[in-house]
Amino acid sequence: YANIGGVLVGLLFALIYAMITFRGGGPVREIADGIRRGEFEPYYQPVIDIVSGKLIGCEALVRWRRRDGVIPPGRFIPLAEASGEIYPMTLAVMTKARDDLGALYGRLPHLELGFNLVAGHFDNLDIVDDVQRIFDGSPIRMSQLMFEVTERQPLQNIARARVVISRLQQLGARVALDDVGTGHGGLSYLLKLGVDVMKMDKMFVDAIGTERYSVAIVDSLVKLAADMRLELIAEGVETFEQLQYLRQKGVRVAQGYVFAPPLPAASFLQLADAMHPAHETRAAVDADDA
Ligand code: C2E
Ligand code: MG
Ligand code: MG
Ligand code: MG
16 A cells, blocks of 8 residues: 555656646746757856955856846746756756857966856766766866855755765866855755865855844854865955955955846956956966966
């Protein structure tokens, strides 16, 4: 009877899934169609070295460009995840980013390009194979890539996620724990996952200049990152006051509206060229960095 129960529950889920998927014009079907039509496109938010003021890379943040407007990820990622469309969507975003930024990144090998992944991507090595396939032969090197795993969602299997992370690192990429301080994993993820970078959530940056106790959390995260020898990136920096505070605490890297919002490819390329003009040769950049 246990078997029959299992089969019935399975059928019920399959039925619900089919109803969601195949309802004419249903949102999941729209996402699949949108991927086929190439409507999911990355915007790029500049990442800045707040000590030198230099552009050191960007984070790819997906947008859904539809006839009725540009839709932000918060409105479709959860659905794409529930239906499995997140996987082909992620590959589409990486492929588009490779094509948008290949020339720039080939010219400026010190720039880094970050992608957001979801917990499901860390369950097996498929994503590693696909990343290699997408970037193989492109001017963007694996050592220029960063992959972000969010702390907002629980990972199914930490040991397996650790394997995926190690493989990405062996290939030369860096891995960041995103939204640190907001989620499930907390300190245990920092200990177990072996990430290179910690991204402090905007929520804590917002606290700068407000409540005393929240700022204490910023200070602790900065110290934690330093003690663990992790790079710290502050997210969502909007004011000079926040920037000044972070700099004074020894934070080196930040992104936020105080510099720029996520930009469409053409605007990001313009900005990158203004900050690193095309005549600036690779040798000059390397000498400058030394
Ligand atoms: P995230 O990875 O933590 O990205 C940072 C979010 O903060 C982005 O929102 C960005 O636009 C926003 N942000 C950056 N600076 C500021 C600021 O100064 N002020 C304010 N108010 N907001 C700022 P966005 O683009 O809406 O993305 C939201 C989340 O959706 C991301 O959070 C990430 O978790 C997810 N996401 C975005 N693109 C992708 C993707 O390609 N794949 C996956 N799996 N998730 C994605
Ligand atoms: Mg992120
Ligand atoms: Mg690197
Ligand atoms: Mg974040």
